[in-house]
Amino acid sequence: MTSNVKLDAVVKRYGARVATDQFSLVLEEGETIALVGHNGAGKTTLIKLVLGLIRPDAGTICVLGSDPARGDAEVRRSLGYLPENVAFNLALTGRETLSFYARLKGESGGVVRDLLEHVGLGEAGGRRVGTYSKGMRQRLGLAQALIGKPRLLLLDEPTTGLDPALRQHFYEIVRALRDEGCTVLISSHALAEMEGYADRVVIMDQGRKIADGSIDDLRRIASMPSRIRLRTAPGELQQVETHLGLNGCHRRLSDTTIEVNLASSQKIQFIHHAAALEDQVLDIDVLPPSLDELYAHFLNGRAA
Numbered sequence: 001m002t003s004n005v006k007l008d009a010v011v012k013r014y015g016a017r018v019a020t021d022q023f024s025l026v027l028e029e030g031e032t033i034a035l036v037g038h039n040g041a042g043k044t045t046l047i048k049l050v051l052g053l054i055r056p057d058a059g060t061i062c063v064l065g066s067d068p069a070r071g072d073a074e075v076r077r078s079l080g081y082l083p084e085n086v087a088f089n090l091a092l093t094g095r096e097t098l099s100f101y102a103r104l105k106g107e108s109g110g111v112v113r114d115l116l117e118h119v120g121l122g123e124a125g126g127r128r129v130g131t132y133s134k135g136m137r138q139r140l141g142l143a144q145a146l147i148g149k150p151r152l153l154l155l156d157e158p159t160t161g162l163d164p165a166l167r168q169h170f171y172e173i174v175r176a177l178r179d180e181g182c183t184v185l186i187s188s189h190a191l192a193e194m195e196g197y198a199d200r201v202v203i204m205d206q207g208r209k210i211a212d213g214s215i216d217d218l219r220r221i222a223s224m225p226s227r228i229r230l231r232t233a234p235g236e237l238q239q240v241e242t243h244l245g246l247n248g249c250h251r252r253l254s255d256t257t258i259e260v261n262l263a264s265s266q267k268i269q270f271i272h273h274a275a276a277l278e279d280q281v282l283d284i285d286v287l288p289p290s291l292d293e294l295y296a297h298f299l300n301g302r303a304a
């Protein structure tokens with residue numbers, strides 16, 4: 001694999017405040033990475049360092065083979081960036097806005113129409129940005145970030161303001177880019193929606209990296225219990241509890257639903273027993289820890 005981004009022991013201070021603290025990270029070609037952390041954890045600072053908009057006080061950064069602070073034109077053309085708050089000239093149309101950014105990136109105006117179509121703004125391209133909804137401006141921002149087929153895409157809170165259908169569409173665009181080999185770093189607080197799309201999750205807290213791995217890796221490291229949910233036949237709930245030896249280590253969610261928290265070592269045996277009660281247990285769901293739960297786990301561990 002080729003590493004598109006390498007940060008080694010990067011420190012960035014704003015006065016006495018340390019925004020990133022000995023932060024090391026490697027991002028490979030074709031990876032989608034979720035960067036998560038509380039407000040003020042240092043996510044935007046990290047993105048700005050990778051873009052070369054600010055310089056580190058210590059440590060080294062290499063982006064697409066060069067130091068981003070050098071502002072290498074070839075590297076800049078291969079970067080796409082969607083800032084947290086997109087600010088466009090409201091008097092320009094969507095098409096004029098994208099044409100402007102395309103020229104800045106040395107691309108022909110021919111890409112504009114396709115990009116507008118791609119983000120679902122084909123028909124609105126002739127309207128002034130001032131008349132766009134927040135979601136439309138966000139999509140225009142994404143189109144701007146996609147100019148020039150970037151090899152590295154940095155998206156800061158990209159789905160804020162998008163409705164569920166547009167979020168879905170947004171992640172489909174991200175998946176297609178990843179399949180073409182683009183590295184996509186997404187900073188977000190919307191953990192649930194990242195679950196199906198992120199190859200890796202990096203959790204930041206107070207400028208430090210406190211977890212880094214696939215969701216499965218994080219589940220293994222956290223070794224949190226899974227929730228097993230059983231649906232019983234009507235009137236059979238108590239029998240099932242007795243058969244399975246559940247002595248209060250479970251919750252009744254309804255007259256026919258029980259939930260049990262089990263460590264991975266106990267999970268298979270329990271499911272086996274429950275499945276054997278085939279007249280009484282109608283359904284078994286295994287709910288592994290969600291990204292929200294893992295996030296809380298790692299942050300609590302940090303606090304401890």
Ligand SMILES: Nc1ncnc2c1ncn2[C@@H]1O[C@H](COP(=O)(O)OP(=O)(O)OP(=O)(O)O)[C@@H](O)[C@H]1O
Binds near residue numbers: 014018019039040
């Ligand atoms: N230009 C600046 N001057 C002074 N302090 C700053 C500056 N930019 C960021 N900081 C501080 O650095 C820390 C990290 O901020 P940063 O914006 O990187 O966090 P974040 O994780 O992106 O937060 P959010 O989720 O709220 O966007 C915070 O304590 C913030 O107050």
